[in-house]
Amino acid sequence: MLVERAAEGVSLREGQAIYPAVCDLNGTWRGKRYPAHQATKLEKTAMRLPLSILAVDIWGRDVLDNPIFVDAGDPDAPFVSTGRGPVVSSRGEAAESMLFPMWCLDDDGRPHPLDPRGSLSGIARELRSRGLQAGIGTELEFYLVSRKDQFTTFPASNTLGIVELERFEPFLCEVERDCSLNGIEAEASVSEGGRGQFEVVLRYSDDILGAADDFAILKYIVRRAAGAHGYEACFMAKPFAGEPGNGFHTHVGLKNAAGENIFLGGLEDEASKLRHAVGGLLRALPQSMLVFAPHFNSYRRFFENSLAPTRASWGLENRTTAIRIADAAGANIRIEHRVAGADANPYLVIGAVLLGILAGLDRKVDPGDPVEGSAYSSAADRLPDTWNEAIRAFSDSTPLGPLYDPVLHSSFLAAKRQELSFFTDHVSDLERSTYGALV
Numbered sequence: 001m002l003v004e005r006a007a008e009g010v011s012l013r014e015g016q017a018i019y020p021a022v023c024d025l026n027g028t029w030r031g032k033r034y035p036a037h038q039a040t041k042l043e044k045t046a047m048r049l050p051l052s053i054l055a056v057d058i059w060g061r062d063v064l065d066n067p068i069f070v071d072a073g074d075p076d077a078p079f080v081s082t083g084r085g086p087v088v089s090s091r092g093e094a095a096e097s098m099l100f101p102m103w104c105l106d107d108d109g110r111p112h113p114l115d116p117r118g119s120l121s122g123i124a125r126e127l128r129s130r131g132l133q134a135g136i137g138t139e140l141e142f143y144l145v146s147r148k149d150q151f152t153t154f155p156a157s158n159t160l161g162i163v164e165l166e167r168f169e170p171f172l173c174e175v176e177r178d179c180s181l182n183g184i185e186a187e188a189s190v191s192e193g194g195r196g197q198f199e200v201v202l203r204y205s206d207d208i209l210g211a212a213d214d215f216a217i218l219k220y221i222v223r224r225a226a227g228a229h230g231y232e233a234c235f236m237a238k239p240f241a242g243e244p245g246n247g248f249h250t251h252v253g254l255k256n257a258a259g260e261n262i263f264l265g266g267l268e269d270e271a272s273k274l275r276h277a278v279g280g281l282l283r284a285l286p287q288s289m290l291v292f293a294p295h296f297n298s299y300r301r302f303f304e305n306s307l308a309p310t311r312a313s314w315g316l317e318n319r320t321t322a323i324r325i326a327d328a329a330g331a332n333i334r335i336e337h338r339v340a341g342a343d344a345n346p347y348l349v350i351g352a353v354l355l356g357i358l359a360g361l362d363r364k365v366d367p368g369d370p371v372e373g374s375a376y377s378s379a380a381d382r383l384p385d386t387w388n389e390a391i392r393a394f395s396d397s398t399p400l401g402p403l404y405d406p407v408l409h410s411s412f413l414a415a416k417r418q419e420l421s422f423f424t425d426h427v428s429d430l431e432r433s434t435y436g437a438l439v
Contacts, residue, residue, distance in 0.1 A: 017035060018036050020034060020079070020102050022115065023101070023116060023345065024116075026294065029099060039085065046079060046105070049077065050074055063411070063414045067410070068407070079102040079103065080105055082103050082117070086100045087100070087101070087182050088181050090177040091228065099217070101213065101217065104117075116351075117209065120208065120351045126403055127354065131256060131257035132255070133255045134252060134254055134255075135254075136211035136252060137211075137250070138201075138202045138214070138215045138251070140199065141198070141248070141342050142197070142198060142199075143197050144196045144226055145232050145233075155195065157244075159193045164191035165189065168198070171225055174228065175200065184202065185202060188200075192244065197243070200218060208350065219342075237295065237299075237301040238341075245308055247338065247340070248342045248349065249340070250337045251336050251337075252334060252336075252353055252357065254357065263333050267325075267328075274325070275366065276363075277335060277360045278323050278325075278367040280358070280362075280365045281314075282322070283359070285339065287394060288400055289390040290416060291349060293344070298344075299390075302385060304376040305374075312381045314371065315372065315375065316328040319338070324338055335353075348412075351400075351404075358401075359400070359401055395413050
């Protein structure tokens, strides 16, 4: 039996498998394996899974302090197709399995607030209710590493180098073909500043949920293509000492009901909506840092002169700041949020950015003067620079206002606290080799 994907001219064959899966709070896909012929059924009917799989820790363990787990009896919830269907491969029948993106509904058929995609859908509805339309563009950085020693695949760094792109042409071509087959517009591929580090840029989209879906699926496509070519894709925020980290930069524009860019206008004007949006983003940064840098390793990425921000700063065409105004003098003026790492959940990141902007517009927050020159030596407040500090800041309150559901907030916090506890209790080989015979 074949399940046809007529729009792309791609079919699933008997013997192939699909993985209906949901993106959890850590951005990890979790679900089941089905024969490919079940795809048609899963397009129309729900699959029931434990609600708690949305909020397990990074190792997939139940989070004991999460009230939706033991206290609620670990209930099931319906998971349904996002409408994307299976993530097909240009390898056709050579691809043995493919991801089938799902999301979680509550028993009344509404997007579940614990599902990161469901949370973002609520934010998208809020924007529409205000007559606003956000445009989202994303950039994903990653390393290709060798399977044998997990180290980088190129002997030297060469930012924007063509020779690196040519060497990995078969891999990059497969990524671009698979993106095209799955309706993802990959605008460009770039050789980044690290050895074997690349960036894929996705085209600006007026579909907020679609932009987040595309980013999450892009990571899956990159990982699958890397494996097919004998590599592994690494999305850690800072996989190698002495090499640049992996960022996830989000570009945001905002239009009114008439289709006009509301960020146009004089930046010196205190009534500037762009200034207010930036002010809201800066004010939200300390409390929302855990969303942008959710893991122990995430905080290794932030250090001076790295082009990863260390201060709650903004500037015009300034890549040392947390919030960069891109195309500052042009008709496509927009905000680039530069804090998140490639290890962050795209639904939570885009949601946090949009909520920060909305809060700034509502409260008319003044961001102060833009930074000129290096933000690393500016007087702007420092961002939380440890995981523990970010967890404490996130726990102080619901950081992004009433649209950020308390169930999602408490579940994410409980998972991060459990992960922190495990890292804190772990004694490393470096500690033993350093202190075992010396103290």
